[in-house]
Amino acid sequence: MKMHKPLWLAAVVALGGLVWSGHRSATALAQTAATEARPAMTVTVARPTRDTLPLLLQANGNVGAWQEASVGGEVAGLRLASVRAEVGDRVRRGQVLATFASDSVEAEHQQTRANLMLTEAQMEHARAEAARARSVADTGALSRSQIDLYLTQEKVAVAQWESAKAAHAATALRLRQTQVQAPDDGLISARSATVGAVSGSGQELFRLVRQGRMEWRAELTASEVGRVKAGTRAEVTTAAGLRLSGTVRAVAPVADAQTRNITVYVDLPRHDELKAGTFARGQFQLGQSSALTVPAQAVVVRDGHNHVFVIDATSHKASQRKLVVGRRVGERVEVLSGLKAEEAVAVQGAGFLNEGDLVKVVP
Numbered sequence: 001m002k003m004h005k006p007l008w009l010a011a012v013v014a015l016g017g018l019v020w021s022g023h024r025s026a027t028a029l030a031q032t033a034a035t036e037a038r039p040a041m042t043v044t045v046a047r048p049t050r051d052t053l054p055l056l057l058q059a060n061g062n063v064g065a066w067q068e069a070s071v072g073g074e075v076a077g078l079r080l081a082s083v084r085a086e087v088g089d090r091v092r093r094g095q096v097l098a099t100f101a102s103d104s105v106e107a108e109h110q111q112t113r114a115n116l117m118l119t120e121a122q123m124e125h126a127r128a129e130a131a132r133a134r135s136v137a138d139t140g141a142l143s144r145s146q147i148d149l150y151l152t153q154e155k156v157a158v159a160q161w162e163s164a165k166a167a168h169a170a171t172a173l174r175l176r177q178t179q180v181q182a183p184d185d186g187l188i189s190a191r192s193a194t195v196g197a198v199s200g201s202g203q204e205l206f207r208l209v210r211q212g213r214m215e216w217r218a219e220l221t222a223s224e225v226g227r228v229k230a231g232t233r234a235e236v237t238t239a240a241g242l243r244l245s246g247t248v249r250a251v252a253p254v255a256d257a258q259t260r261n262i263t264v265y266v267d268l269p270r271h272d273e274l275k276a277g278t279f280a281r282g283q284f285q286l287g288q289s290s291a292l293t294v295p296a297q298a299v300v301v302r303d304g305h306n307h308v309f310v311i312d313a314t315s316h317k318a319s320q321r322k323l324v325v326g327r328r329v330g331e332r333v334e335v336l337s338g339l340k341a342e343e344a345v346a347v348q349g350a351g352f353l354n355e356g357d358l359v360k361v362v363p
Contacts, residue, residue, distance in 0.1 A: 039360040043318075043349035045311050048341050051293045053329050055286040057227060059218040059264070063238065065276045066213035066267070069184060074177040075100060076201035083193045090212060091182045097206055098193050102178040109171040112164065119157070119164040126150075126157035180205060187212040189276065214274045216246060216282060219261040225251060228284050234266045236282035242273050248284070293332040294339070298347045299325065308338075308345040309353045311361060318346060318357045 073080075078100040085097040133150035136142055180193075190207035199205065216236045220228065232248040246266040255262045266282070268274065300307045306325050309318040326334035339345070346353060353359070 039316070039358045041349050041352055041357065042360045042362050043311070043346040043353070044363070045344040045361055046295055046298065046347050047344050048292050048294050048335060048339060050290055050341075051332060052288050053291045053293070053327050053332070053334060054288050056327065057220075057224060057284040057286055058281070059220055059224075059284065060279070060281050061216055061218035061263075063214055063268070063274055063276055063278050063280050064217050065189065065209040066215050067210040068189065069186070069208040069210050070204045071097065071180060071183060071206040071208055072202050072204045073098075073100060073180055073199050074201060075105070075174060077198065078102075078105070078178065080193060080195055080197050080199060080205075083191070083195055085182075085188050085191070085206065087188050087191050089188045091186060091188060091208070093182055093184050095182045096179050097182055097188075098180040100178040100180075102175060105171065105175050105178055109168070109175050112168040112171045116161070116164040116168045119161040123154075123157040123161040126154040130154035182208060184208065184210045185212070186210045209276065212270050214268045214270070214276060215249070216266040216268055216280055218264045218266060218282060218284075219256075219259065220264055221261060222255065225262045225264065227286055228264055233285045234282050235285070236266065236268060236280050238274070238280045239278050240273060242271065244268050244271065244274075246282075291327065291334040292339075292341060293334050294345055295347050296328065296331050296333050298345045298350050299323065299333050300351050300353075309350050309357075310339070310343050311346055311359060313344065316359055316361060318353045318355070318359055320353075320355045321345075 081099050081101045083098045085091060085095075091097065130150045130153070133142060133147045137147050187209040188206055189209050191205070193205035216234070218234070228248060228251060230248050230250060234246045234248060236244045236246055238244075246268045248264055249267045250265045252263040252265070264284075294308060298308050300309070306323045308321050308323055310321050311318055321338055323338040324336040326336045328334070346359065349359075
């Protein structure tokens, strides 16, 4: 049986196509296998280490004045003549902050001074008369009633002089009180004094942060406060980024009725950038403890959880592992669970890995 030439050519072409297609498929499979065997990334690895980390207790709170003094006038009915201090001024103990008009007080003081001089002269005269009466008491030159009169007049004159002396001292004190003085070294935090105003006795004119001292008032829960005591060191960071070291001065004996938190008072060093009433966060230093740690660069956060990529020593494949982490100190992160001490994790390049990636490990 003879085949026609066109059919023979078609069969040859079809057979050749099948052979070429099979060859190309084999080549593609070989290239795909070679691509799959190629490492996805070059990484460095490290094993967890056992380190000593500080025990820290985090807290939030506000900065406040250590003590505030209310500075007011002690005289009533006088006009404020001058104000010599402004908010933000640092003042010294005894420094004059304001003065009252003292004309009327000075006149009263001069009057009591004159009265003191008069009573003093009367007292000296009465004493001289009483002394003469005593000298002649045994001679009979004066009757007993006359002698008693001179002695009584002496006592009255002395009493009048003492009264005048007290009145003069009172006006001298009132005159000194026309100058409002700082009761302590410190920082003026508020001023209500106004020139020309007539203030009452005891009315506040200035508010003074005593010695310029500030404190951090940290809030802790009832379960946390037992770990803190007077003398515990604290590191405080203000809202402005200022970092300060302080010491616990006292722990409040009662909890706040609204928040149920307990206030811990931390003394802070004096600093011009500290502002009362501002927010600050900090941490109490409670000692040290041993911990299993990994480099911070090895920890990858995905879907709100912390992970590391464990690198198999034989296959060099990356396996994603979920971690429970604890303290972060510098470039080390504490591992609480999820990783064994002998397992190696990817460090550099860990953030670009995925589950099952083949990697090349370099020193």
